[in-house]
Amino acid sequence: MAYQSLRLEYLQIPPVSRAYTTACVLTTAAVLELITPFQLYFNPELIFKHFQIWRLITNFLFFGPVGFNFLFNMIFLYRYCRMLEEGSFRGRTADFVFMFLFGGFLMTLFGLFVSLVFLGQAFTIMLVYVWSRRNPYVRMNFFGLLNFQAPFLPWVLMGFSLLLGNSIIVDLLGIAVGHIYFFLEDVFPNQPGGIRILKTPSILKAIFDTPDEDPNYNPLPEEQPGGFAWGEGQRLGG
Template sequence: MAFNSLWEEYMQIPVITRVYTTASLLTTLAVHLDIVSPSQLHFNPYLIIRHLQIWRILTTFLFFGKLGFQFIFNIIFTYRYCRMLEESSFYGQTADFFFMFVFGGSIMIIIAIFANFPFLGQGFTMMVTYIWSRKNSYYRMNIFGLLHIQAIFLPWILLLFSFLLGNSILVDLMGIGIGHLYYYLEDVFPNQAEGYQILRTPYFM
């Protein structure tokens, strides 16, 4: 009975959020159990092109580090803000939400080719969080029971936490930058006097 309840709760998670967070959890579990190693998952253009290890284009977004505080921190924020976006701003627009994933992920891959970023999951989390914060900029929120802020400041608070944890903030800044680009092209530019819709979800999606 308890399993059925859990399964029902799980299936109520919007589909894109459910697939992405589940894949991330399973990838981390596979590394923890030594089924695969991080070296088999990271983004490497040479191995992708010369050895056709195409899966690396996806797995670079799925591994947030070994089980620990940093992983928990990232997966919670990924789940929370993916779900909130998919259930609010993208409600009934699953294809548009998926296109946002593809748009942001594609730009990150291009940047990673030149910047040598092996894992992009943290940057992806920042992108999603930034987009949510701009679409809900006046929402009042509480951070860890310590800070009361408007949502628009959330990405910068997370950037500070990432720095304090000793992480490189370059990937985080990339995520914020791509998130801002998407928000501008999707929500700002089309509403200007001479603006128009630049981003259009492909019909096949």
């Protein structure tokens, strides 16, 4: 019964969030038994001169050895990726995949200049940033100590990362790419004379978008990012 319940819960996760989170967990499990991080990290010379193309993907999938940092990143990745897919990207799977590709491309481009070897944490911050800007009136609670509105969440996470002794370059990269996407997708098209620059390719729409919604689909409410003491929130006035 427990296995069946877990399986059903797993299958209720929307497809992109399920695929990405699962790939991250499996990559970490593989590092424990089969491979090493040296086979995964971002290295432009190995990618473009030795054609180790898989590194363009695997550097987004490894978050370090199992420990607090890994669990922290996995929880935030799962929660905010899922809330985006079930919230503002509901019924727009192709657009969500395009955001993944656009964000991954920009991070890879910037990664050439900032010497980062793994970009998964920056990608998580990007997802958090986009969610926070699309839910500006949600009140957040961090570890039960700090109350703030959602748009400040990426900066709070950056401060927490700094307290843990980590480099903030990764967080700044995620915030920068998240802001570029949010501006091009949500802000600029709504300005006088603005146009929509980011257009999801029709091939992605043909692959990922389906006309009929599953009537049994049970989304996770986007405005309730709680469940964990360091990321609870509620909408103002609710």
